[in-house]
Amino acid sequence: MKLTIAIAQMKISFGQPAENFSRIESFVAKAAQANADIIVFPEMWNTGYDLTRLNDIADVNGEQTKHVLSALSKKYHLMIHGGSVATQRDQQFYNTTYVTDEAGQLICNYDKVHLFGLMREDDFLAAGDQKSRFEVKGVPATSVICYDIRFPEWLRTLSLTDSRIIFVPAEWPSPRIAQWRKLLAARAIENQSFVVAVNRVGSDPDNHFGGNSVVIDPLGNEVLRLDSREELQTVTIDTDETDHVRGFMPVFEDRRPELYE
Numbered sequence: 001m002k003l004t005i006a007i008a009q010m011k012i013s014f015g016q017p018a019e020n021f022s023r024i025e026s027f028v029a030k031a032a033q034a035n036a037d038i039i040v041f042p043e044m045w046n047t048g049y050d051l052t053r054l055n056d057i058a059d060v061n062g063e064q065t066k067h068v069l070s071a072l073s074k075k076y077h078l079m080i081h082g083g084s085v086a087t088q089r090d091q092q093f094y095n096t097t098y099v100t101d102e103a104g105q106l107i108c109n110y111d112k113v114h115l116f117g118l119m120r121e122d123d124f125l126a127a128g129d130q131k132s133r134f135e136v137k138g139v140p141a142t143s144v145i146c147y148d149i150r151f152p153e154w155l156r157t158l159s160l161t162d163s164r165i166i167f168v169p170a171e172w173p174s175p176r177i178a179q180w181r182k183l184l185a186a187r188a189i190e191n192q193s194f195v196v197a198v199n200r201v202g203s204d205p206d207n208h209f210g211g212n213s214v215v216i217d218p219l220g221n222e223v224l225r226l227d228s229r230e231e232l233q234t235v236t237i238d239t240d241e242t243d244h245v246r247g248f249m250p251v252f253e254d255r256r257p258e259l260y261e
């Protein structure tokens with residue numbers, strides 16, 4: 001299946017959800033103009049890492065995000081991978097991914113599983129404990145969030161289902177961009193999957209974020225890589241490549257799970 005994927009490598013206004021919400025439609029409109037099947041946003045784009053103010057600015061039950069993504073999907077007839085947003089549910093805060101299909105239906109809901117202590121997530125957020133699975137035009141896909149990619153055992157459990165694409169929204173600081181690229185390539189190669197990883201650009205009071213959003217094929221080749229500017233770019237991938245790679249090198253069949261516990 002050929003899929004055209006749009007990467008929205010955006011700046012995020014720190015602690016200003018209204019400003020951030022007002023900016024996403026122009027990315028979606030450009031993606032639709034480029035005939036994209038799906039657009040992907042970065043991590044925590046509604047608030048940035050303004051964690052001390054979550055009580056005032058997190059999206060309660062994700063209602064605003066779900067409503068806006070659904071309306072934009074319907075208006076522009078494309079899927080939206082909503083990166084992730086800060087949400088509040090039952091007196092707790094989460095880092096949550098929502099995905100809507102072209103009819104505006106919510107088809108994925110995932111809370112970040114591994115909280116990143118260096119950016120104080122563990123002081124403010126609750127961790128998720130559920131996998132994600134959804135389909136992009138019938139192609140099975142999964143989604144994790146940023147620091148989750150440092151846990152290959154988690155991504156393996158997801159790829160053992162039937163996933164062919166791993167989506168990774170992120171706010172990954174510039175000093176570790178070399179690690180970002182290597183970790184993402186490793187996750188693509190070992191899971192014989194496409195990886196679509198979208199980082200933000202710009203700065204907040206604590207970090208500068210280096211972009212370098214990438215789309216990586218199942219052999220670990222970067223088929224698209226952005227630099228550190230705010231921009232939207234699209235690329236077309238052929239997801240049948242995963243079956244070809246899994247066919248000639250049957251890593252999943254050669255596993256010895258009885259030895260791994």
Ligand SMILES: NC(=O)CCC(=O)C(=O)O
Nearest residue numbers: 116146147171172173176
């Ligand atoms: N927002 C994040 O999870 C950042 C993860 C990160 O920077 C890392 O090095 O891991």
